[in-house]
Every structure is written in structure tokens, then in C-alpha cells.
Amino acid sequence: MKQLLALFPLTTEQQQQVKDLGVNIVTSADLDAHRVAASDINIIYGWDKTGVAVANTASNQLQWVQTYSAGVDYLPLDLFATQGVQVTNASGIHAAAIAQSILGYIFHFTRGIWAAEQRRPQQQWQQSAPDLLVADETSVLIFGTGHIAVEAARLLKAMGVHVAGVNHSGHSADYFDETYAITDYTAGLAKADIIVNIMPGTPETTGYFNKTFFDQLTDKLLFINVGRGTAVVPADLETAIANGNLKYAALDVVSPEPMQKGNPLWTNDHILLTPHISGVMDHLDQRLFPILFENLTQFVKDDTLVRNQVNVARGY
Numbered sequence: 001m002k003q004l005l006a007l008f009p010l011t012t013e014q015q016q017q018v019k020d021l022g023v024n025i026v027t028s029a030d031l032d033a034h035r036v037a038a039s040d041i042n043i044i045y046g047w048d049k050t051g052v053a054v055a056n057t058a059s060n061q062l063q064w065v066q067t068y069s070a071g072v073d074y075l076p077l078d079l080f081a082t083q084g085v086q087v088t089n090a091s092g093i094h095a096a097a098i099a100q101s102i103l104g105y106i107f108h109f110t111r112g113i114w115a116a117e118q119r120r121p122q123q124q125w126q127q128s129a130p131d132l133l134v135a136d137e138t139s140v141l142i143f144g145t146g147h148i149a150v151e152a153a154r155l156l157k158a159m160g161v162h163v164a165g166v167n168h169s170g171h172s173a174d175y176f177d178e179t180y181a182i183t184d185y186t187a188g189l190a191k192a193d194i195i196v197n198i199m200p201g202t203p204e205t206t207g208y209f210n211k212t213f214f215d216q217l218t219d220k221l222l223f224i225n226v227g228r229g230t231a232v233v234p235a236d237l238e239t240a241i242a243n244g245n246l247k248y249a250a251l252d253v254v255s256p257e258p259m260q261k262g263n264p265l266w267t268n269d270h271i272l273l274t275p276h277i278s279g280v281m282d283h284l285d286q287r288l289f290p291i292l293f294e295n296l297t298q299f300v301k302d303d304t305l306v307r308n309q310v311n312v313a314r315g316y
Contacts, residue, residue, distance in 0.1 A: 008046030073201030094279035101278035136160030141192035201228035214240035229255030
């Protein structure tokens with residue numbers, strides 16, 4: 001019988017569906033009480049320090065981890081590669097929430113919300129504001145063309161926005177007017193008013209948005225990061241804003257998290273900060289469980305997975 005360590009909540013109905021497949025559900029409390037040995041765990045649903053302990057247990061039988069997020073850079077992927085552990089993620093289920101958050105960040109700066117909030121402490125009621133733009137007057141360049149980016153592009157296109165994308169090869173993607181290879185995107189960058197990062201956290205994307213990148217910008221309106229905090233060098237971003245290369249930024253992710261008190265980003269009023277909530281939604285369990293269950297149904301047959309499998313070597 002497979003042993004599934006549930007680190008993400010399962011409803012009573014979901015638990016029964018898992019048990020009906022002949023899978024035993026284990027909790028952290030079961031491990032703490034030694035009712036089940038950590039070395040006997042085959043599947044982990046979710047991830048936290050208990051998962052780390054299981055993965056590092058000698059002679060463990062871990063075979064598969066199902067995450068609650070699309071990004072998997074917080075997992076010990078090198079260890080998993082050595083152990084042959086398979087990983088599936090939550091790619092797709094956060095797309096609507098993050099895409100809608102991206103629109104919110106854009107509207108914050110293009111529909112006068114930022115200006116109104118800046119004037120509120122002084123109790124100033126002014127209808128005029130900088131950058132009162134209508135969506136079809138803007139052009140957006142998105143780094144990444146996966147599920148989240150496609151949903152963002154779909155929403156933006158519905159409002160008449162010109163949307164370009166950047167990916168490894170420059171291959172086309174739904175709802176994008178054009179796409180560029182990661183090695184040759186300067187033409188797209190030149191036309192963009194707004195730049196969005198949705199790339200996963202990998203060694204290749206770490207520090208990608210740095211001085212070299214920001215020095216290419218000329219009077220750009222907005223930079224948005226909903227990818228990974230490690231992709232941006234904060235000091236270089238602030239310098240770009242100070243120098244006028246870029247007017248505003250919206251950061252949902254930083255590195256490290258949580259952001260420490262005293263970080264200069266807190267007091268930069270040209271930067272909107274949200275605490276990694278762009279993909280957070282009520283009832284996440286109802287969206288995530290179908291991925292687990294579809295994979296689990298196959299896994300109990302032959303130890304293979306059919307949905308959202310991550311390339312452990314590449315990190316996404």
C-alpha cells in the first residue's frame with residue numbers, strides 16, 4: 001500500500017477518494033508519534049519542513065512530490081534527481097489569479113490610483129493625475145509564455161493591448177501578437193511600455209533583471225514581477241527608477257521572503273509591494289486536488305504520472 005503524507009489539507013470527501021484507491025493517508029502527527037516511519041513515505045502532497053525531513057531520511061522510499069505551487073525552486077531538486085523522485089506542480093490553477101493581479105498592478109498606475117493614494121495623506125482631491133492611460137494605448141512585454149502568461153495575454157488582448165512575449169526559442173503562443181527568443185528580445189523591449197516577469201526560478205533567471213537589463217530601458221512606465229524575487233536585483237531596479245529609465249514597479253515577490261524591516265523597498269513610493277499574494281485564492285484545495293487525484297489514479301497502477309510533471313533537472 002502506498003503511503004501519502006498529506007502536508008496540504010484534504011477534505012473528508014477527498015480523503016475518502018484517496019483511500020478508495022488503496023492509498024494510506026499519513027499526517028505529520030503520525031510521523032511525530034512514530035505510527036508511520038518517515039522512510040516508508042512514498043508520496044508527499046504539499047511541502048514544508050516535514051517534507052524536507054522525509055526527503056533526507058536514510059533509505060527513504062519517496063517517489064513523488066505533488067506541490068501546491070507552479071514554481072518548484074524551493075524543493076531540493078538536486079537531491080530528488082539523485083533519488084529519482086518525481087515532481088508534479090500546480091501549473092495552471094494559479095493562472096487566473098495571477099493574471100488578474102497583473103491587470104490590477106497595471107491599473108494601479110495607469111488609472112490614477114497610485115496618484116490618489118499619494119495625495120490622500122495631504123487630503124488633496126485632484127482629478128488630474130500622471131499617466132491616465134486607456135489599455136489600448138499601451139504595449140506589454142511578458143517574460144514567459146506559460147499558462148499564467150497566456151491567461152494574462154488573453155485578458156490584455158480583450159482590452160486592445162499589444163502583447164509580446166519572451167521565451168527560450170521565440171516560439172509562438174496563444175494571444176501573443178509576437179514572441180521573441182530570450183537571446184534576442186530588444187525589438188520587443190523597445191516597443192513596450194510595461195514589462196512583466198513570470199519566468200520560473202532557475203539558475204538562468206537568477207539576477208536576470210539587473211543593471212545590464214535596466215540600462216536598456218528608456219522612459220518605461222512599469223516593471224512587474226510575479227515570477228520569483230531572485231530574478232530581480234533590487235538595488236539596480238531602484239537605480240533605474242531614480243535615473244528615469246523606469247517610472248514605477250510592482251513587486252509581488254522579493255528575495256528573501258518575508259521582506260525584512262528596514263529594506264529600502266518599503267519606503268520607495270514608486271514601488272507597489274504585495275506580499276506574494278498574486279496567486280493566492282480561496283478554495284485552493286478544490287483546484288489542486290484534481291491534479292493530485294488524476295496523477296494518483298495512474299501512479300497506483302504503474303508509478304507513472306500523467307499531469308503537470310516537472311523536469312527535475314531543468315527546474316520547471
